[in-house]
Each structure stands twice: as C-alpha cells, then as structure tokens.
Amino acid sequence: REGQEIMETPNSQPSILNINVGILGHVDSGKTSLSKALSKIASTAAFDKNPQSQERGITLDLGFSAFIVPKPSTIDIPQDQIQFTLVDCPGHASLIRTIIGGAQIMDMMLLVIDAVKGIQTQTAEGLVIGEITTDKMIVVINKTDLYPEAERAQKIERMKKGLEKTLSGTRFAGSPMVTICANPSDASSPIGIDDLISTMLHHMRIPSRDESGKFIFSVDHCFPLKGQGTVLTGTVISGKFNLNSVLEIPHLKMQKKVKSMQMFHRPVQSCKQGDRVGICVVQLESKSMERGLACEPGAIQPVMGAIISISKVRFYKGSVPSYSKMHVSIGHSTVMATCVFFGDDREPELEEKRAPPFEVMKTLRNFDLKRDYLFFEELQVENKFPTGTQWAYLMFESPILCPEHAVVIGSKLDTDIQTSTCRVAFYGNLLYSLEPPSQLPTSVKTPGNVAEFPLKIFRKREKIGNVDRVQDENTIIGHQLFKKETDMNLFTGLKIILRQEGEQDEEGVIESSFGKSGKFKVGFRTAKKRRTEGALHLLFKKYLFSKDKKIRQ
Numbered sequence: 001r002e003g004q005e006i007m008e009t010p011n012s013q014p015s016i017l018n019i020n021v022g023i024l025g026h027v028d029s030g031k032t033s034l035s036k037a038l039s040k041i042a043s044t045a046a047f048d049k050n051p052q053s054q055e056r057g058i059t060l061d062l063g064f065s066a067f068i069v070p071k072p073s074t075i076d077i078p079q080d081q082i083q084f085t086l087v088d089c090p091g092h093a094s095l096i097r098t099i100i101g102g103a104q105i106m107d108m109m110l111l112v113i114d115a116v117k118g119i120q121t122q123t124a125e126g127l128v129i130g131e132i133t134t135d136k137m138i139v140v141i142n143k144t145d146l147y148p149e150a151e152r153a154q155k156i157e158r159m160k161k162g163l164e165k166t167l168s169g170t171r172f173a174g175s176p177m178v179t180i181c182a183n184p185s186d187a188s189s190p191i192g193i194d195d196l197i198s199t200m201l202h203h204m205r206i207p208s209r210d211e212s213g214k215f216i217f218s219v220d221h222c223f224p225l226k227g228q229g230t231v232l233t234g235t236v237i238s239g240k241f242n243l244n245s246v247l248e249i250p251h252l253k254m255q256k257k258v259k260s261m262q263m264f265h266r267p268v269q270s271c272k273q274g275d276r277v278g279i280c281v282v283q284l285e286s287k288s289m290e291r292g293l294a295c296e297p298g299a300i301q302p303v304m305g306a307i308i309s310i311s312k313v314r315f316y317k318g319s320v321p322s323y324s325k326m327h328v329s330i331g332h333s334t335v336m337a338t339c340v341f342f343g344d345d346r347e348p349e350l351e352e353k354r355a356p357p358f359e360v361m362k363t364l365r366n367f368d369l370k371r372d373y374l375f376f377e378e379l380q381v382e383n384k385f386p387t388g389t390q391w392a393y394l395m396f397e398s399p400i401l402c403p404e405h406a407v408v409i410g411s412k413l414d415t416d417i418q419t420s421t422c423r424v425a426f427y428g429n430l431l432y433s434l435e436p437p438s439q440l441p442t443s444v445k446t447p448g449n450v451a452e453f454p455l456k457i458f459r460k461r462e463k464i465g466n467v468d469r470v471q472d473e474n475t476i477i478g479h480q481l482f483k484k485e486t487d488m489n490l491f492t493g494l495k496i497i498l499r500q501e502g503e504q505d506e507e508g509v510i511e512s513s514f515g516k517s518g519k520f521k522v523g524f525r526t527a528k529k530r531r532t533e534g535a536l537h538l539l540f541k542k543y544l545f546s547k548d549k550k551i552r553q
Contacts, residue, residue, distance in 0.1 A: 016083045020105050020276065021087065022106035022109045022110070022133075022134070023112060025111055025123055026114065029113060029123070033183035034110070034140065034142060035086045036182070037180075037182045037190040038065075038086060039065035064276065066264050067084055069082050069084075069197065070082075084200065109133075110200075111126060111137055111138070112140045113142065115141050115143045115179070119166060124315065125424060129409070132407065132409060135171065136203060136205045138178060139167075139175055139178070141160070141163075142180055143181060144156060145185055209272055210238065211240040211272045211273065214299040214403075214404070215238065215296040216238045216296075217237065217277075219233070219294055221291070224286045228259070229259055229281055230280070232278070233277070233279075236271050236277060237273065239272070241261075241272075241279075244257065244258060245257075245258055247279065248294065248298070250293065250301070251302070252288060252289065255297055256281035256283070258281060259280045261277055261279050263276060292332055293333075293401045293403065300402070300403055303401075304399055305395050305433070305434050306408075306430055307391060307392070307431045308391060309390075309428040310392045310427070311426060313426060316426075317421055318425075321377065321378045322375065322376060323339070325397075326410045327412065327413040328396070328408060334413075337395060338395045338397075339410065340393045340395075340457065341376040342457045343380065343389055373391070375458060391428075395436045402430050405429050405430055406429065407429060408428050408429065409424060410424075410425050411424050434455060437453045457543065457545065458543045465479060467500075467534045471521070475522065476521075477520070478522055479519045481520065482520060484518040491510050491520070491538070492512060494509070494551060496510055496522055496536050497538075498535075499537060500533060500535075506524065509523050522536065
C-alpha cells in the first residue's frame with residue numbers, strides 16, 4: 001500500500017538541508033512531467049495519484065516529491081546533502097485556492113512555460129503569487145521538442161527575449177532561464193534536467209531557519225496507516241517539534257501525542273522550520289483533516305478579525321473599495337472578508353518608497369495601535385503607499401486560524417475564469433488578531449458602557465457655514481452649519497476657520513449655541529473689526545468604530 005513504507009523504512013544518517021521548490025505555471029505546461037523527471041522520492045498524492053486527476057488528465061491537488069544531491073563545495077552549509085522538495089501546484093484557474101496554499105511554503109520557484117504557447121493567464125497569476133511569497137525564481141521553458149529542429153534555436157531565443165521583457169517590470173528581472181523537454185514526444189529520456197539541477201544549485205537561496213518560534217505545521221494531506229494510526233503530511237512553518245510531544249489540531253479542538261515522524265521515508269526524532277515531514281498520530285479520523293494547521297498546544301487561535309500590512313498587486317486592474325468583500329487566503333484556508341483600508345495621514349517619505357515590498361513586508365514596521373489612522377476609500381497603489389505605510393482591517397465571515405506574521409493574500413475568485421484578468425488583488429502580513437467590535441467581550445467597557453475598540457480609524461469631515469453677523473471685535477455669530485435640533489454640546493470648544501476674501505484664514509473657537517435656530521457663537525483671540533461676510537469651515541474627524549458621539553479634531 002502507498003504510504004505503508006512511510007513508517008517502516010530504516011533510518012538514514014546524512015544531515016540534510018531541505019529546500020521547498022514551488023512548481024507553478026499554466027495548465028498543461030508540463031509541471032507534473034517535470035516533477036517526475038526531477039524526483040527520486042515520491043510522497044502521498046505525488047504525480048497526480050488522485051483518481052480524479054488521472055480521470056481528467058490534469059493536476060487537481062498539490063503533489064509532493066523530492067530529490068537529494070550532495071552538497072557542492074561552493075555552498076557553505078553545515079549539512080551533508082541538499083534535498084529539493086518539489087511542490088507541484090495545479091495550473092487550472094479554478095484551483096487558485098490550492099495554488100496559493102502551496103505557494104506559501106516556497107523557498108524558491110520554478111515557473112514552467114510552454115515553449116510554443118508562452119505566457120498564459122495562469123502563468124501570469126503564478127508569477128504574481130511568486131512575487132508575494134519568494135524572491136528566487138527560475139524560468140523553465142518546457143516542450144522545446146515541439147519546434148522543428150531547424151527552427152528550434154531561433155524560436156527559443158525569441159521566446160527568451162520576450163520573457164526577459166515581461167520579467168523586467170517584476171522583482172524577478174534577470175532570473176535565469178533553462179530550456180528542457182520533460183516528456184519528449186518520441187518517448188525518449190528527458191532533456192535538460194541536469195542543466196536545470198545545476199542552475200537550481202547555483203541560484204538557490206539558503207533559507208534562514210528559526211527553531212525558536214512556536215511550532216506550526218501546515219498539513220496538506222492526511223491518510224490512514226493500517227495498524228499504526230493516521231499520518232499528517234505537511235511542511236513546518238515555524239518552530240521545532242520533538243517525537244512523543246503533544247500536537248494540537250485547533251479546528252478539531254483536539255490534542256494527540258505524536259507516535260512517529262518521517263521525512264520522505266526516513267524516521268526522525270525531530271523536525272524544524274522548513275522541513276517536509278509526515279507525523280503519525282492515533283485515534284484520528286483521516287477524513288476529518290484533509291488540510292489545515294496543526295501546532296503545539298495553544299499556539300494558534302481562530303479569529304474573526306485581523307489587522308494586516310498590505311500592498312496592492314499592480315497587475316490587478318480593478319479598484320478595491322473599503323467595505324468590499326474579498327476572498328482572503330491564509331495558508332490552505334480561504335474565507336470571505338470585509339476589508340477596511342487605512343494608512344498614515346501623510347505622504348510616505350522617499351526612502352520608504354524605495355524599499356522593496358518583499359523586504360518591507362518582513363519588517364512589519366511602522367504600525368502602532370496607539371495612533372490614529374486615516375480611512376482610505378479604496379486600497380492605494382503601491383508606488384504611492386508601499387507596504388509599511390498602509391494597512392487593512394479584515395472582518396472574516398467565519399473563523400480562520402491566523403499564525404503570527406502569516407502571509408495574507410486577497411483575491412476576487414468569483415471573477416469569470418475564462419477572462420485573462422489577474423484575480424489576485426493584494427497581499428500582506430498579519431500584524432494583530434483583533435475581533436470585530438460586535439465580538440468584543442462585554443467586560444471591556446468605556447465610561448459610556450460601550451465596548452472599547454482599540455483600532456482608531458477616522459474619516460476627514462468638513463462642514464461649511466457662513467457669517468450671520470458680527471457681535472463685537474472678538475465675536476461673530478455663524479449660521480447654516482448646524483440644524484436647530486443639533487446638540488451643540490458636541491461641538492463646543494472645537495476650532496473653526498474663518499475665510500474671508502482678501503484676508504488670511506483665521507482660527508476661532510465655537511463658544512456656544514446662539515438662540516434656538518442652529519446659530520452659534522465663535523470667539524477669536526485677536527480683537528479687530530471683521531466684515532459681515534465669509535465662510536466658516538469646521539474640520540473634524542469621524543471615527544469608524546467609535547460608538548460615542550464625541551467630535552474630535
């Protein structure tokens with residue numbers, strides 16, 4: 001049985017560095033054929049073992065396989081070998097949720113392109129997702145045997161020049177390109193695979209692995225193992241985990257002791273961030289855990305709201321208004337969320353604009369819950385407000401597990417998949433979990449017996465009235481700003497601007513109401529003669545989540 005040998009193979013001794021490689025591209029570009037040509041070790045669901053995949057002839061789920069190479073002398077790492085774990089992502093438009101889930105564990109990416117068809121819709125979406133999740137990419141031009149041999153070199157060169165131009169506007173400008181034929185039409189051996197492996201070794205980024213964080217495990221497959229239990233296979237997102245420790249499955253609200261662990265058929269005593277591992281537990285129904293998150297006890301809690309850093313994907317053509325509903329993906333989970341966008345009440349400094357989004361995203365800088373933030377009517381473009389200077393508050397329609405600093409991707413997945421438009425709209429990192437105002441515990445109260453919401457987002461508001469009469473050299477009477485039923489106590493003490501033609505703007509203070517018709521008294525520090533004309537501008541802030549009626553400036 002498939003999977004049975006996972007818990008029965010003898011231990012292996014060499015130390016191994018694992019590199020997770022996402023394989024993305026349009027449907028039928030040859031991603032699975034490439035995985036087969038590279039791989040020496042297969043895991044569950046590798047190479048389209050899913051019966052529906054075999055029936056339809058396309059990849060429907062993530063496939064995992066691997067190959068191991070000796071450490072080259074040019075790479076300075078303490079391990080003896082390098083294992084490339086290949087994450088074969090589906091290419092069909094309808095499976096973008098699965099693609100996003102697979103992409104978020106990548107250390108580097110292979111973008112597979114059909115040599116004849118070039119860049120297609122899902123090639124472009126894969127490129128966008130890759131820009132969000134990794135900083136190393138190799139372009140793999142596949143199916144080169146489909147060109148007549150006499151024209152092949154010329155056609156491939158033209159293809160490369162076109163790709164160089166396309167990539168020049170992305171963070172992958174100058175990425176290496178390798179030509180291959182993973183599954184030749186004449187049934188001969190794959191072509192160009194050794195060259196591709198050499199390129200992967202030369203251009204790979206040695207990942208930074210941190211064992212100190214909380215253990216979080218992204219599960220992508222689950223299957224029963226007769227006589228032993230249930231195996232959860234996935235990738236360690238953060239932290240370290242030891243054999244015989246307790247594993248929590250938050251969405252099932254259960255904890256299980258880990259019976260055994262393996263990495264591609266090799267029994268291990270522990271696993272750490274970046275490792276691809278199978279974890280065996282007992283008394284767990286495999287059908288209850290198709291994919292999701294597991295962790296050390298208490299590491300993750302389901303939330304209904306979150307604050308994220310955010311950037312708009314430049315290839316997304318539409319606007320993203322505040323209060324719009326978007327599909328939000330965190331790991332393998334996708335839920336609908338209402339989005340509220342906000343940012344600094346200023347233009348970003350020039351050095352902030354120069355900062356690469358991928359690096360700024362890692363720092364999670366500049367956000368402070370104690371500050372006030374300006375409401376944005378819609379998500380701003382990155383060249384005006386790069387990551388680190390605008391944020392979003394997401395209110396989820398159902399609870400979602402949000403690991404600390406998780407990558408968050410927002411999409412419009414109800415867009416017609418037959419169109420060629422990019423559906424990925426924004427990305428960012430989780431900063432804080434914050435329940436929506438309606439979900440706050442009643443124990444948190446303000447003096448007005450209103451649940452306190454710590455996120456302060458305001459709209460700029462302006463009301464304009466006129467001068468009614470001059471009362472004396474320090475006082476004027478204004479009107480046409482408030483209704484007669486307005487509670488003037490809310491506005492007493494607020495600053496107001498007097499604008500008169502030919503004069504400098506002058507700041508006064510609303511002192512009180514005047515009569516019962518909505519008129520009001522404005523006082524000025526400087527005594528002088530003022531004309532019985534001009535406009536009175538009241539500038540103030542209206543806070544989105546404030547339940548009191550106090551007006552602030």
